[in-house]
Amino acid sequence: MRHVLRTLSAVIVASVVLAGCKSQPEAVEETSAGSTPVAQPTTPSLPWPGEPVMPPPTDAEDNPLDSTTGLLLDHTFHFDFDQARLSESDLRLLATHAAHLRDLRNRSVIIEGHCDERGTREYNLALGERRAQAVALYLTSAGVHAVQIETVSYGEERPEDPGHDESAWAKNRRAMMIYR
Amino acid sequence: MNELLKTLVVLLACFAALGHVALQALEIVIPEGWDSPTRIAVVPFGGPPLRDRPGPVRPLEIADVVSFDLLRSGQFDSLSSDNMLSHPTEPEEVFFRDWRLLGMDYLVIGRTWQETASAGQVSVVYHLFDVNVEREIKSAQLTAPVSAARDIAHRIADDVYEQVTGIRGAFSAQLLYVLVENVATASASYQLKIADSDGERARTVFRSNEPLLSPSWAPDARRVAYVSFETGRSTIVVQDLDTNARTHVATYPGINGAPTFSPDGNKLAMSLSRDGNPEIYIKNLVSGDLRRVTRRPSAIDTEPAWTPDGGSLIFTSDRGGQPQIYRKDLATSLVDRLTFQGDYNARGRLLPDGRHLIYVHRRNRIYHIAWQDLERDTLRVLTETALDESPSIAPNGMMMIYATQAQGRGILAVVSVDSRVRYMLPSAAGDVREPAWSPFLSTNVQVR
Numbered sequence: 244m245r246h247v248l249r250t251l252s253a254v255i256v257a258s259v260v261l262a263g264c265k266s267q268p269e270a271v272e273e274t275s276a277g278s279t280p281v282a283q284p285t286t287p288s289l290p291w292p293g294e295p296v297m298p299p300p301t302d303a304e305d306n307p308l309d310s311t312t313g314l315l316l317d318h319t320f321h322f323d324f325d326q327a328r329l330s331e332s333d334l335r336l337l338a339t340h341a342a343h344l345r346d347l348r349n350r351s352v353i354i355e356g357h358c359d360e361r362g363t364r365e366y367n368l369a370l371g372e373r374r375a376q377a378v379a380l381y382l383t384s385a386g387v388h389a390v391q392i393e394t395v396s397y398g399e400e401r402p403e404d405p406g407h408d409e410s411a412w413a414k415n416r417r418a419m420m421i422y423r
Numbered sequence: 424m425n426e427l428l429k430t431l432v433v434l435l436a437c438f439a440a441l442g443h444v445a446l447q448a449l450e451i452v453i454p455e456g457w458d459s460p461t462r463i464a465v466v467p468f469g470g471p472p473l474r475d476r477p478g479p480v481r482p483l484e485i486a487d488v489v490s491f492d493l494l495r496s497g498q499f500d501s502l503s504s505d506n507m508l509s510h511p512t513e514p515e516e517v518f519f520r521d522w523r524l525l526g527m528d529y530l531v532i533g534r535t536w537q538e539t540a541s542a543g544q545v546s547v548v549y550h551l552f553d554v555n556v557e558r559e560i561k562s563a564q565l566t567a568p569v570s571a572a573r574d575i576a577h578r579i580a581d582d583v584y585e586q587v588t589g590i591r592g593a594f595s596a597q598l599l600y601v602l603v604e605n606v607a608t609a610s611a612s613y614q615l616k617i618a619d620s621d622g623e624r625a626r627t628v629f630r631s632n633e634p635l636l637s638p639s640w641a642p643d644a645r646r647v648a649y650v651s652f653e654t655g656r657s658t659i660v661v662q663d664l665d666t667n668a669r670t671h672v673a674t675y676p677g678i679n680g681a682p683t684f685s686p687d688g689n690k691l692a693m694s695l696s697r698d699g700n701p702e703i704y705i706k707n708l709v710s711g712d713l714r715r716v717t718r719r720p721s722a723i724d725t726e727p728a729w730t731p732d733g734g735s736l737i738f739t740s741d742r743g744g745q746p747q748i749y750r751k752d753l754a755t756s757l758v759d760r761l762t763f764q765g766d767y768n769a770r771g772r773l774l775p776d777g778r779h780l781i782y783v784h785r786r787n788r789i790y791h792i793a794w795q796d797l798e799r800d801t802l803r804v805l806t807e808t809a810l811d812e813s814p815s816i817a818p819n820g821m822m823m824i825y826a827t828q829a830q831g832r833g834i835l836a837v838v839s840v841d842s843r844v845r846y847m848l849p850s851a852a853g854d855v856r857e858p859a860w861s862p863f864l865s866t867n868v869q870v871r
Contacts, residue, residue, distance in 0.1 A: 363770040364636050365681040369701045369723040400634035405607035
């Protein structure tokens, strides 16, 4: 019973998380009368929290690895300007991290939220927290225990790229999952 | 049109090798075509060379400091000593005709001497004359330790400014700011610094390898509050400037940010996300009590600042979808929105009159500092550069300092609230940011 409830709530939370995501362009088109719609929605199926995802391979220290490259699984998630919404590809990546953290309950993560330099420092501290919380919310709704997750916002104080242009800003608007 | 701007380049002797000068006032831009500034001559003071700090440095010229202070206000045009016809140091040596010929409105002379009775003390006497009526209008003798000779100079500038304009001078006030070096590298270093209003005598108050932000002064100017990440998370620290004792006053889960002292100095307004989202709180520094002020789940409420009467807080909130500035009356709990133009208005600060508000204002995707008259509801953009932030007002309400960028580096810039004068205070190294102008200070200058 508890499991069902958890799954249910996970789906609800996931709907909230995904509600704001950029939707795929509608591929369904009306053709001439009588013909059946041929194009099906091309939206790739998203790993909803709670949907079984295989835990990733791990290295000797139990860090998750990318199954195709064998390198450490990417743990940086980027955001649009002034937004705290996760992209679909990041949600897919997060599902793998969630599977890893469900598999290894002794592992925990710190999620850092970061912003680009535009806007005021304290407002960015708050925005960075929203980004870290978006990641944390997905993980908990995917069954990761809250005690495995800690969030911290650095606002715009710790840029990845010290530049002052669009490309630097895009790199700096991020959440990072640091395994402990 | 380009004649509208005249650029006065003022080069200060740079003792960067000795590490004394962290901020250099390099450039003053005074737009022309406004009421002619008051013309003043500050004659080099008589007396032995004044060595206010150890090492092979150039002696301090009191007159240079006074003259540079007045020039930066934009309300004065000071005469170079090379263009003076005479260099009087005593009242009986003054011939008013010389100064009228040069078109001067006011004249300052003075001399310095080392006190023989108390070692390490220096005294300065100065005289301020109104050239047109040929009369001395102010004279004083000031005494301080030699190391505080600059305090005497700023104090003279404050006196002259007040005598001539009727407005209290704020040159003795100091600047608190953050200096960051090696940003985005493993050796990043953050320093909280205090410097004179002209950028001189910068000293480090606290240094950390982790971010420091949001510094603000207590009204007594003996304490500062700021956010430090020294523990790996945001923490609000109050530091006593006399003892350097540091107290961690807010270490709650989540964000501990945006501290500002109440006008009575006993309370600290702050933004805490301990309940999930950033809300405004007031911490009583005497009793330790914590009072929650805003209650808007899912909204960002941050950057509180007190009204001068301490009865209300202004703060930034995105409760309407985009950040705007609101005011909450602490007695009635009534909230009103103060900003309506533009989709991003944040980090408001009230002028000492409580009627005018300055804040970060986004217009055409560019961040400016805006100035708003709350009674007439008029808005003026004070700054022309992009990425401007952290405005702070001088205690006399005449000048505003803010952080901006030049050549890809963080610098401080100052603009008068009537936007007639602006100047920059770049750093010799690293990025400088988040300036906070101190309240009026009581320095260790004795007046006789």
